[in-house]
Amino acid sequence: MHRMLEIPGYRLHKRLGKGGMAEVYLATQLSLDREVAVKVLLRTEDAAFTERFIQEGHIVASLRHPAIITIHDIGQIADGRHYLAMEYLGGGDLAQHRGIVFSPSRALDIIRQLAGGLAVVHDGGLVHRDVKPANILFRDDGSVVLTDFGVAKAVELDNELTHFGIAVGSPAYSSPEQAQCQPLDARSDIYSLGVILAEMLTGTNPFRASSYPQTVLNHLQMPLPQLPPALAPYQPLLDRMLAKQPDERFGNCRELLAAIDTLTEPDMDQTRIAPAAFIEAPTRRRRRRRGIGRWAVIGAALIVTVAALAAGGYQWLQYSRINDYLTRAEARLDEGQLTAPAFDNADYYYRQALRLDSDNVEALDGIRRVLDARIAQALELAAQRLANDQLLQPAEDSAVHYYQQVLGWLPENEVARNGLVQVSKRYVELAEAAYRRREFALALEYIQQGLEATPDYAPLLALHDAHAQRVAKARAPRPVKRTTASTSRAAPSNTQTSQAPANPVKRLWNRIFNQ
Numbered sequence: 001m002h003r004m005l006e007i008p009g010y011r012l013h014k015r016l017g018k019g020g021m022a023e024v025y026l027a028t029q030l031s032l033d034r035e036v037a038v039k040v041l042l043r044t045e046d047a048a049f050t051e052r053f054i055q056e057g058h059i060v061a062s063l064r065h066p067a068i069i070t071i072h073d074i075g076q077i078a079d080g081r082h083y084l085a086m087e088y089l090g091g092g093d094l095a096q097h098r099g100i101v102f103s104p105s106r107a108l109d110i111i112r113q114l115a116g117g118l119a120v121v122h123d124g125g126l127v128h129r130d131v132k133p134a135n136i137l138f139r140d141d142g143s144v145v146l147t148d149f150g151v152a153k154a155v156e157l158d159n160e161l162t163h164f165g166i167a168v169g170s171p172a173y174s175s176p177e178q179a180q181c182q183p184l185d186a187r188s189d190i191y192s193l194g195v196i197l198a199e200m201l202t203g204t205n206p207f208r209a210s211s212y213p214q215t216v217l218n219h220l221q222m223p224l225p226q227l228p229p230a231l232a233p234y235q236p237l238l239d240r241m242l243a244k245q246p247d248e249r250f251g252n253c254r255e256l257l258a259a260i261d262t263l264t265e266p267d268m269d270q271t272r273i274a275p276a277a278f279i280e281a282p283t284r285r286r287r288r289r290r291g292i293g294r295w296a297v298i299g300a301a302l303i304v305t306v307a308a309l310a311a312g313g314y315q316w317l318q319y320s321r322i323n324d325y326l327t328r329a330e331a332r333l334d335e336g337q338l339t340a341p342a343f344d345n346a347d348y349y350y351r352q353a354l355r356l357d358s359d360n361v362e363a364l365d366g367i368r369r370v371l372d373a374r375i376a377q378a379l380e381l382a383a384q385r386l387a388n389d390q391l392l393q394p395a396e397d398s399a400v401h402y403y404q405q406v407l408g409w410l411p412e413n414e415v416a417r418n419g420l421v422q423v424s425k426r427y428v429e430l431a432e433a434a435y436r437r438r439e440f441a442l443a444l445e446y447i448q449q450g451l452e453a454t455p456d457y458a459p460l461l462a463l464h465d466a467h468a469q470r471v472a473k474a475r476a477p478r479p480v481k482r483t484t485a486s487t488s489r490a491a492p493s494n495t496q497t498s499q500a501p502a503n504p505v506k507r508l509w510n511r512i513f514n515q
Contacts, residue, residue, distance in 0.1 A: 025037070403420050
């Protein structure tokens with residue numbers, strides 16, 4: 001069982017998550033009796049990690065906007081690790097809604113809030129550089145908050161990392177210049193927002209591939225994703241956000257906000273067919289009323305007939321569209337095109353059918369079969385990465401990534417659960433091998449990485465707790481071996497004997513010439 005940390009002034013309740021840099025706990029700040037999220041650095045020996053962590057706290061604390069998370073406190077615990085206490089948001093993150101198609105109005109509202117927050121970030125001379133669904137949290141009222149500024153960087157200092165070819169951020173949402181380790185500015189964050197907008201409107205990330213390298217190449221080479229006809233009004237906005245060249249995007253988030261404000265959601269599903277109504281002009285003389293009752297009946301009958309024909313035609317059109325979507329979905333499923341390419345895959349067509357008929361049995365069953373196929377595909381990739389010791393890296397093409405992806409879709413999946421245990425067992429083996437080579441820092445690194453996969457895995461927790469004692473024991477000087485008294489006394493006689501020549505002729509020769 002994971003033992004809870006002790007932080008003066010806070011009562012920790014449970015761990016909310018753990019990454020490569022820090023772990024996050026739900027806690028109560030005792031002085032104000034409020035719930036907070038406490039982010040604690042994992043390591044103290046890495047000065048660069050510590051500096052970056054403290055930098056994140058100062059960066060976020062200096063920013064003021066409803067869409068930017070609030071920092072309450074920065075401190076240090078007894079073992080030397082630093083922590084940040086920030087507002088706790090219990091509404092989950094945008095990543096939990098992956099695969100769900102948002103209404104255009106809701107998608108634009110989320111982008112509008114994020115762009116407002118990023119405008120403040122950019123006005124401060126910073127670039128977030130890791131805008132992705134997992135870093136977008138929801139408040140209880142549905143508003144969104146941008147968090148995790150751990151890789152945010154001042155624009156004028158960005159060359160510090162790119163000079164060494166270090167790409168930061170998440171590849172599925174990285175701009176082309178970010179993937180190429182080039183200097184970044186506000187337009188890189190706008191590109192990431194564009195990827196998120198495309199994902200919310202269609203239910204899929206058009207750039208995400210089954211491997212890290214292919215995902216990066218997609219950002220560099222893939223044509224701009226095309227929205228379905230019903231979403232055509234949003235295509236120009238998306239095209240400009242996702243332009244390959246930064247100069248072709250919005251210059252800043254305020255330009256983006258202005259463009260969003262010019263859009264209105266089209267009345268996509270409100271088309272109605274009805275007869276025109278004519279109003280008699282007041283100057284027209286009253287016509288003969290003979291037979292008015294008969295014409296009124298005929299007129300009413302005509303109206304009913306037209307309305308019935310219109311309703312029937314609308315239903316037939318809907319049925320045809322649904323049937324077309326289902327036919328295409330089945331074909332893509334047979335071809336293995338589960339979620340790619342964008343707007344031409346099984347998942348996309350099934351969801352389009354459900355937009356027209358939310359209770360369609362065939363579409364619902366198709367979504368289930370697509371999920372089953374994705375789970376099988378992810379488990380196969382996870383097993384391959386495990387066999388190749390790609391346990392935790394690359395971040396989106398590792399055994400842990402695929403197993404956790406499956407558990408996100410189906411939390412009770414036993415194969416994925418057991419897979420994470422196998423990953424942790426492998427980290428135990430790697431740690432023990434490092435101990436035998438006296439590479440103690442590497443052993444601790446393996447232990448911490450294994451705990452990211454399964455935080456409560458008992459063998460790894462035991463290794464972690466015993467690490468300091470084990471290192472001290474290995475480095476302690478060994479006692480000098482003493483010789484016995486008999487051996488010491490025997491040594492001189494043996495030495496003398498060995499010094500006397502064994503050959504009689506040689507002894508005689510020495511006796512003659514030494515006299």
